[in-house]
Amino acid sequence: MILTCKDKKLDLALPKIMGILNVTPDSFSDGGSFFQRDKAIEQAHTMLLDGADIIDIGGESTRPGADVVSSKDEIERVIPIIRALQTTSVPLSIDTSKPEVMLAAVEAGASIINDVNALRAKGALEVAAELNVPVCLMHMKGTPDTMQQSPQYGNVVEEIKQFLGKRIDAALSAGIAEANIIIDPGFGFGKTCQHNITLLKQLADFLSLKKPLLVGLSRKRFLGEITARGTLERIPASISAAMIAAQQGAHILRVHDVAETRDMLNVLKTF
Numbered sequence: 001m002i003l004t005c006k007d008k009k010l011d012l013a014l015p016k017i018m019g020i021l022n023v024t025p026d027s028f029s030d031g032g033s034f035f036q037r038d039k040a041i042e043q044a045h046t047m048l049l050d051g052a053d054i055i056d057i058g059g060e061s062t063r064p065g066a067d068v069v070s071s072k073d074e075i076e077r078v079i080p081i082i083r084a085l086q087t088t089s090v091p092l093s094i095d096t097s098k099p100e101v102m103l104a105a106v107e108a109g110a111s112i113i114n115d116v117n118a119l120r121a122k123g124a125l126e127v128a129a130e131l132n133v134p135v136c137l138m139h140m141k142g143t144p145d146t147m148q149q150s151p152q153y154g155n156v157v158e159e160i161k162q163f164l165g166k167r168i169d170a171a172l173s174a175g176i177a178e179a180n181i182i183i184d185p186g187f188g189f190g191k192t193c194q195h196n197i198t199l200l201k202q203l204a205d206f207l208s209l210k211k212p213l214l215v216g217l218s219r220k221r222f223l224g225e226i227t228a229r230g231t232l233e234r235i236p237a238s239i240s241a242a243m244i245a246a247q248q249g250a251h252i253l254r255v256h257d258v259a260e261t262r263d264m265l266n267v268l269k270t271f
């Protein structure tokens, strides 16, 4: 499997590392400040030195309970970062559910769309088809503000496979190329700890959809529940989970800790 990201190719024969670049404001300064901007660009360069294959840029936090952001604010946060990084060697991905942001980001130099809402926003399918870049369709049950309020499934793997199958069909009907579709079961998005564990155990089942498989496990709460560790103490748990995913054939690992994940993949490659 090979992904064509404008002029860059990603060979998915070996798992690829997608480094996370959050450009969401913290409580002290907003994302539009030069200080935040320079820090984000420096962080991207560190991830490239550490072995990232993709940089995923996000201007809206989608973690449970996060605030909603306007398209204008999201564009103001991410576009300067994309412009500053567009000459780097790796494809840039835009983590957004808003068609206006997808359009502005791909025009500015991004070449992958990563949508936790699987192109369900009004106009998103059409914009993604027109932009003709790879797009990640992720499963989420509910919305970020309510998704962790006791989510329930009959068979979590089957329900998510069915959802992704339907979103693949919607994408194809909108004119998105088969070769541009990536899937993601959406760890932590409307799932209990046990749902996430079941999904990770049975991750290889998603390969039957015959699409590149992306997973985001890095530092997530279910790993904190398993290990009784706070966010910044979840690196060993995150690497362990990423290895379980890679061994089952995951193609893209979305991670905070690029150097550690690269070491893990280098070990895995020799076995």
Ligand code: PT1
Binding pocket: 062, 063, 064, 095, 114, 115, 116, 136, 138, 184, 186, 187, 188, 189, 214, 215, 216, 217, 219, 220, 221, 222, 254
């Ligand atoms: C993901 C993902 C993402 N995750 C893709 N994009 C986030 N394709 C943002 C928690 O339980 O898995 N795949 N973009 C971050 N979202 C979360 C969700 C962060 C849950 C933390 C948790 O801690």
